[in-house]
Amino acid sequence: MTSALSSKTDFTLAVHGGAGTILRTKMTPEREAAYHAGLRRALEAGRVVLADGGTAIDAVTAAVMTLEDEPLFNAGRGAVYTSAGLQEMDAAIMDGRDRAAGAIAGICGPRNPILAARAVMEKSDHVFLIGDNALNFCRQNGIAFEDASYFFTDQRWDALQETLAMRRSGGEDHDESRKHGTVGAVARDRNGHLAAATSTGGMTAKAPGRVGDSPVIGAGTWADDETCAVSGTGHGEIFIRYAAGHEIASRLRYAGQNLQQAVHGVVVDVLAPVGGSGGVIAVDRSGAFSLTFNCSGMYRGVVTGDGVLRTAIYDEPLVDFR
Template identity: 50%
Template structure:
């Protein structure tokens, strides 16, 4: 009888202890975006739709691999964004849009929510991975933001890969520039030195040339140590002039992370409005005040819309629940966590289940 009581007690203890043990298991969560805008089913062929979804899955896998192995949120973000910077489907890195002068000028930012350290770069033309440059500014310089040739020079000085500017060239972005300049009655610059001829274009599958999408890629993460981080990278706006810089490298506008506030944010959209509304920081202020990540994201995007801006955000809460909000018809996006498989979506009416 005593043995039976001991066995029953052991069984009851195991049942009680099991949930507690499960709760102690470290969690991680990861979410990405690849730009928001007028992205509708009628505008993408089945092949183009499939290509974007496959690209999003590759980026998610890069981040997931690091987080599942106990790596940092910052490492996961950099790995995923570098995948997208190298993919000509996205407007970041190779595949970035052109300025009115016919150059690719690249911006990026990263922020560590655990320390509030941040780094950003703007107007890069030779650094292969702008997100890597932004992280180097954060970790290897006394500064937060570097711009132009100086930013490229710094990136080279810390060993980041440099490329000829023609590396970033894609034919569909060049043709998009020509269309935009004609519409504004502006001169079309010569093709960049080293760029292939039009007959050499092979960056398929090519979305329609009139695709209206705000080209930014980004990621937010919560790692197993409970650290939040955010990163964003972009080629900016087609036919931008006068050294225009958008919200991406402006900490608190397009990128922000704070463990104390309980959120990490990466934005994509009409940058001028996101700067005016200090979108990313405002979302984190709301979560600090008790709002859920989803509620804070939706409220802020509504505010952006009220002043004339379009776009979207991804937000990671301290509980690992990702949030997505947009006032456009679509946003390339995806999420994965220790408790949910990788999922991706494109159109506004698609849901990503937690």
């Protein structure tokens, strides 16, 4: 499924709340409305920044922070649990102006992991910090922390127990919503600059220490003013092996493809056949966007200079909210 825009625009912000959505048969009207509302809040947070003439990097930060604060999505407060019953969060951010980037992995404590990733980008000489040393860095740089109770949700804990019980019985988990949870944002600001940000709790019952594509620059997160900004959500191991974000940008740079050709070519033609279930949101230097996935759905939304918030979940047109 694809949503795309090809015309030039004042600014563009796209967000996602993860691919592999709750099955339609299990989705209640109330819960569906809550997901749309959460996506709209993230879009509005970023829209305010861009409409005020703010930067793409500030817009994606604001949008992702909003999604991290919403327990419905698998990042920050709604992060899933490892097989050991712990939460290990990953995040990355990238500025298309100069390819500055920051990433963290395997942490729990910072209220907004995306702020930890941004601190790495802006306040260190490094790109990627992990584990306890990343936490120490966050404390030294004034990142707000929360205790474990803040991040606990019954939904994520119950999902862990269900997955572990299924494994003990020899069953296989086919629920995409427990495998692909991520949040992300991409933006083009009024000055034509691009940025991307991605944050996740990973996969339910993942092995302790496992890191997916979200914090890996060039896989789940990428931004370069000359081509595009990308945030992915899906089977992280496959997205890493195929350098999904960078591959999309390379098709624009070297193959002369437009954004939609590049995104479809990677998500549908490359990733899907090898088990890379998921999707990406992307925006290019002209403001064109793509929201493309190869699975049951992707929580997604977009807003441009007209100020209309547009969101969708399943294989359906975007719904306008004014």
